[in-house]
Amino acid sequence: MNSSDLSDGDLEDLYENAPCGYLSLGPDGRIVRVNATLCTWLGRSPDTLIGTRLRDLLNVAGRIFYETHFAPLLRIQGFFEEVALDLVKIDGGTLPVLANASERKVSDDLVFTRVTLFRAPQRRRHERELVELRNAEQETRRRLEELNAGLHTRINDAAELQVLSVRDAELREQFIAVLGHDLRNPLAGLAGGTNILKQIHSDAKSVRVLRLMAESINRMNGLIDNLMDLARGRLGSGITIQRTSGVRLEPTLAQVVNELRAGHPDRSIEMRLNLSQPVDVDHARIAQMFSNLLGNAITHGAEDRPVVVDAGIENGQFQLSIANGGEPIPQGALNRLFQPFYRGEVRSNMQGLGLGLYIASQIALAHGGRISVTSDTTETKFTFSMPII
Template sequence: MTRDFSQDVAAVGDIKAVPTMLDIVCRATGMRFAAVARVTEDRWIACSVRDDIAFGLTPGGELQVETTFCHKIRQSGQAIVIDNVAQDATYCRHHTPSIYGLQSYISVPIRRADGSFFGTLCAIDPEPHRLNTPETIRMFELFADIIGYHLTAIDRLSASEETLLDERKVAALREQFIAVLGHDLRNPLAAIDSGTRLLLKTPLNDKATSLVGMIRSSVGRMAGLIDDVMDFARGRLGGGLSLNRKHDEPLETILRQVVAELQVSAPNRTIETEFDLPASVHCDGRRIAQLVSNLLGNALTHGAADRPVRVRAVVAGAELELSVANAGDPIPPAVLEGIFQPFARGTHRPDLGGLGLGLYIAHQIAQAHGGRIDVTSTAAETRFTFRMPLST
């Protein structure tokens, strides 16, 4: 399959200084043909040309690579400089001068910043010219370096644009995904919830009432799972969880409400609380409630059933310190290491319900508040502690 080098030709064409370089090369040396060429193992393609001898090449035009000196330059990586072919012991019998009728020639390699070979900056003329001087060779090398630098910059810009395009595609896909969760899944769930509410207002026997209760419980669980996946999508795929921080959040009241709600779902468990908080805290109360709910629900699920779960929230120095502790089997060290990673549940207690996103989301909420969550787990106690700086 023949490779298309039009992008390389276009890249050199985009370097505005190249025509000026070729003009300087010709004026400084007396050469009447100069070019930037893309050279590969089997192709020689003109990318930019200054032609005052009617050589006949234009950008995109090709020579058979094996008939050129550039073929050798690509292989050796070294420049070739010939003042007068007829008097040059190395090249006087070479086939290239006789094919193209040249008597003077100079060509230096062009490399990208990573050292990869792109092609050559070359000049030819049917008359002899004095080229093999340090000044001339250095000028060609400098121009070749500049071209290589610009080609590298163009490559990087192109890669950045492709990355940006990919990121935009991912962002669009993310928004579609979140929209599906937020609309297409919630709507039928809301319809089921409304239907069960209507059913409960009609006469039902005990079995039907029990079934409706089970349906409502499943609806609540599904709504919670959708919330978790939406938060996961925002935190993992997007720019993090968004907050609605308020200066006057009644945090203690919020925490007591969370505890009361979970106590209803676990009536046989003991939840002990210790709160010593100011009247209001600058935070997102809804998100802090979600964090505590996840930690407390986790403690009730994994903790020893005959031991209390302790929830403590106090101000320590300039920080809010909130902890949830339970007794029970300690978390294995291997699990503890990745405890805040999404779907971590599957590595520890795969028999339990949920997606394993609760601790991950709690961790994201902590970070969004400029805080952190630490965990310690021993035979005596497992404790999750959330700390965040207090701000005004």
């Protein structure tokens, strides 16, 4: 079934009773249409919403952020995506939602805005849990530091110190296990529900909504992977690798390039591989590192210049470089590129925690190698080097 097979009544029912809230804003920013789903969520009738402004539906904090951040962003670029807002219901309670908005120009002077709202109580709960986990980790580290400071002044028995070290390591590994388990399970449920809905709903609007949901789930999975690697690097024994002997590296590198080409069909990626022998590496980790570096080059490089990938073996060293054109990286930023949570100067539509380059550097260290960076007006190049074992 496609949209042409639906009657006017079907389309109206799809709009009114969609699994998400819809509203339209007129040129003056006031609501001109709202669907039944959103009215039900808020416990209000359409007549009480028509003519009000979107900010009137928000709590105090939401109004401030909307007026100072999201409304200017909408005026500048004509859309915003996955903005977290709290709507106020008729009973005074709040409804956490994720909002997506886009403008539709009717003429040079008339601009209407379409807003789609998705319920997001689970995401907010996960965000709160992340904050609580971070605070708990900081408190645990503080207590461990106080305990270690006191113990080192009183304990001289090496055997007892070894026992405490083992317990410390077990606590850290338990923290990492809990972090991965508690964050991944809710996402797995969301992914399963999305797959079921894909089999039920095949109309264009539902397919688009489900695709957006799947993309958000994939992004959250990627963020959790990065957080897990950060936790292993900072709390555990570091990022571990399992080298594979005698396996060619070219297919692994080519797969990463093909995946990013599919995601960025408008960008040119040139690949030059000159490997005279297999390289003993952890292929999954090298693919992760290469994907982070290549994605970084695509994101920050000039769109009219190709991204060039070179891989080869020289003087007993395996070298993998990724170069892109564009503005050079300032010296101050170069000194901080591999620090966790550092993102430098990025465009407002870029998303991420700023962990990609940090994790890439940790994977390089785990292989006994390092990543170096050069940047000038000609090109910016990241080069991974490691000795051949």
